[in-house]
Amino acid sequence: LDPPTTYGKTKVVAESFVRYYADLGPMEAFSVRLPSLYGPWERPTGSRPNMSAVFELMRAAFTGKQLRVSGSSAARDWTYAPDVARAVADLSGVPWEELPDVLNISTGRFVNLETIVRGGMNYFPDAGIHLCDEGEHCAELQITPTSGERPMDVCRLEKAGVSPGSDFTGSFGRYVEWLSQSKDHEEVLGINRC
Secondary structure (H helix, E strand, O other), X not given: OOOOOHHHHHHHHHHHHHHHHHHXXXXXXXEEEOOEEEOOOOOOEXXXXXXXXXXXXXXXXXXXXXXXXEOOOOEEOEEEHHXXXXXXXXXXXXXXXXXXXXXXXXXXXXXEHHHHXXXXXXXXXXXXEEEOOOOOOOOOEEOOOOOOOOOOOOHHHHXXXXXXXXXXXXXXXXXXXXXXXXXXXXXXXXXXXX
């Protein structure tokens, strides 16, 4: 509850307000914490110009754009957005008194950037995605490794009877399938064919 960043601190303050208003009266409320999300309908908007690394890799793969990537050892708890939606829906059926104030909705596992790139290359072997060597400063997409960070703990989620997110390999495959079958994938990926 003492994150090192301003962004993290604002999250803790928001959770404290949820808890405060829930304690005041008849409102039942709890907070969920979400890690690095990716999945269907992630797209650039005016309020969210920065996309996930998974999104950027898929955009490069679908457009044939060359993309140099660094930070192959950097890992995150990548969680598929539909898994989050399912978990929130499942939590709505759990008796209120059985829920803690805060729950993490994630896979509870780290996946490094190299695994994501290699997974993408399995689907798009001709994609122009190049993993830079560690220390090489050549990248358009870079994820910085963090020290001391670990995957989110999903014990409270499991104790509430809700399963955590699916493993990355399966959910990544579903994401690629969704993009491949979506008639709107060019819009979603921000591809302008004009």
